[in-house]
Amino acid sequence: MPRREEHGYSVYIVCSLTRVLYIGVSREILRPPRRTQDDSYLSHNCFPQPTSMTTAYLSLGSNIGDRVANIRACIARLSSVGRVGKISSLYETEPMELREQPWFVNCVVELEAELGPAELLAVIRKIEAEFGRTREVPKGPRTIDIDILLVDSLVLKERDLQVPHPAMHKRRFVLQPLAEIAPEAFHPVLARTARELLQDLGLEDGIVRRLATK
Numbered sequence: 001m002p003r004r005e006e007h008g009y010s011v012y013i014v015c016s017l018t019r020v021l022y023i024g025v026s027r028e029i030l031r032p033p034r035r036t037q038d039d040s041y042l043s044h045n046c047f048p049q050p051t052s053m054t055t056a057y058l059s060l061g062s063n064i065g066d067r068v069a070n071i072r073a074c075i076a077r078l079s080s081v082g083r084v085g086k087i088s089s090l091y092e093t094e095p096m097e098l099r100e101q102p103w104f105v106n107c108v109v110e111l112e113a114e115l116g117p118a119e120l121l122a123v124i125r126k127i128e129a130e131f132g133r134t135r136e137v138p139k140g141p142r143t144i145d146i147d148i149l150l151v152d153s154l155v156l157k158e159r160d161l162q163v164p165h166p167a168m169h170k171r172r173f174v175l176q177p178l179a180e181i182a183p184e185a186f187h188p189v190l191a192r193t194a195r196e197l198l199q200d201l202g203l204e205d206g207i208v209r210r211l212a213t214k
Helices: 002-030 037-045 067-078 117-130 172-181 194-200
Strands: 054-062 083-087 090-093 104-113 145-151 208-212
Touching: 054 067, 054 117, 054 172, 067 083, 067 104, 067 117, 090 172, 104 172, 117 145, 145 172, 172 194, 172 208
Parallel strands: none
Antiparallel strands: 054 104, 054 145, 083 104, 090 104, 090 208
């Protein structure tokens, strides 16, 4: 009898352990996989993410051909990308970096679109190509030039795109039209408004003359 009881007790222990192992393995199989940083990266980058409406300020410039017509045609083309909001006056501006070239006509426009920064840059380059823009001479003459100045309060530093534009705070031909339509537009890196940045400029930062309202 004692041996029979020991044998029964042993069988009971073995069955209990088997049941515990079975439950543990079942739970592990049914448990959802843990998310890792790599999983997060893949889900964010491999699947389309909804893009919300953004507000961007763009600087437009032209110094080849009919400069005013080029600017106005470019604004019309941008209206097919999103909603063009405020448009500054047109300004004739002195070339700043490569000075031996014709003077520019510049303005700043507000654009609302469901585009992220990279998508917006791709659209801008497509429009520039449509207008015959070439980049054979850095900072040289161009039929149309479109620079992204600000996109909401975004700060971005990539190889092909920096937001805010890294030189906007040094350029009167950018700040004067920007301050005209959005004086409180905020530079998130320098913590200054467009109006304050314009006030900070010295007199040597290029000649800017207003030409027309739009």
